[in-house]
Amino acid sequence: xxxxxxxQPGMFVQExxxxxxxxxxxxxxxxxxxxxxxxxxxxxxxxxxxxGSYDQQNATEGRYSLNFQKARKSANLVIxxxxxxxxxxxxxxxxxLATGNQFYFGTGTSLTVIP
Amino acid sequence: xxxxxxxxxxxxxxxxxxxxxxxxxxxxxxxxxxxxxxxxQGLQFLIQYYNGEERAKGNILxxxxxxxxxxxxxxxxxxxxxxxxxxxxxxxxxxxxxARGNTIYFGEGSWLTVV
Numbered sequence: 120x121x122x123x124x125x126x127q128p129g130m131f132v133q134e135x136x137x138x139x140x141x142x143x144x145x146x147x148x149x150x151x152x153x154x155x156x157x158x159x160x161x162x163x164x165x166x167x168x169x170x171g172s173y174d175q176q177n178a179t180e181g182r183y184s185l186n187f188q189k190a191r192k193s194a195n196l197v198i199x200x201x202x203x204x205x206x207x208x209x210x211x212x213x214x215x216l217a218t219g220n221q222f223y224f225g226t227g228t229s230l231t232v233i234p
Numbered sequence: 235x236x237x238x239x240x241x242x243x244x245x246x247x248x249x250x251x252x253x254x255x256x257x258x259x260x261x262x263x264x265x266x267x268x269x270x271x272x273x274x275q276g277l278q279f280l281i282q283y284y285n286g287e288e289r290a291k292g293n294i295l296x297x298x299x300x301x302x303x304x305x306x307x308x309x310x311x312x313x314x315x316x317x318x319x320x321x322x323x324x325x326x327x328x329x330x331x332x333a334r335g336n337t338i339y340f341g342e343g344s345w346l347t348v349v
Contacts, residue, residue, distance in 0.1 A: 154337060156340070161342075162322055162342065162345070163340065163341075163342045164326075164340035164343075165236075165340075166236070166337055166340075169337055210277065214336065221279060222267070222279065223279075224276070224277040226276050227276070227277075
């Protein structure tokens with residue numbers, strides 16, 4: 120079974136609008152972390168936001184927020200007030216304590232911001 | 235700038251050859267990870283080192299090997315190269331392996347093209 124599932128291969132959003140990128144995960148480990156990374160066309164992987172499995176509140180970092188629904192095992196990324204520079208691939212990732220802290224990545228969602 | 239340095243940024247080599255990719259982790263980070271990203275396979279975990287010792291192994295081919303040196307820099311050796319080895323190779327680092335909130339930070343990647 121896939122550890123991380125991103126079901127949206129491509130998304131479009133109008134500039135200044137908000138967009139939600141979906142991520143579901145699969146783990147039986149009670150202790151894990153969820154991460155989102157951005158990969159622009161230049162190739163580098165940029166860390167955006169982190170959510171711990173025991174965190175009570177949803178993580179926020181500037182225009183990024185993580186909609187963490189533990190019972191549904193989802194960790195959707197919300198980008199508010201989209202900018203042209205947000206056009207990139209976005210990867211959801213999970214780290215489990217039980218498996219020696221390996222990172223598992225989803226297949227990514229390509230986001231295009233339309234002017 | 236993540237603080238993780240990878241060299242070379244671009245490399246073109248012929249089939250059957252051997253190359254070495256180098257990575258310097260962020261200052262203070264003890265753990266180094268190598269990932270391969272290709273168009274058809276997505277982001278694949280290859281191997282992880284912690285303070286000089288191998289900690290986890292992913293989908294790393296026998297033709298590939300890696301090591302982490304006492305100064306914590308790491309090298310990924312790719313030998314008997316095939317066309318299918320063409321990919322973006324990432325190095326990433328983190329402080330350790332135990333903390334739940336241990337984010338990994340990626341270098342800019344090494345683009346390898348095998349011709």
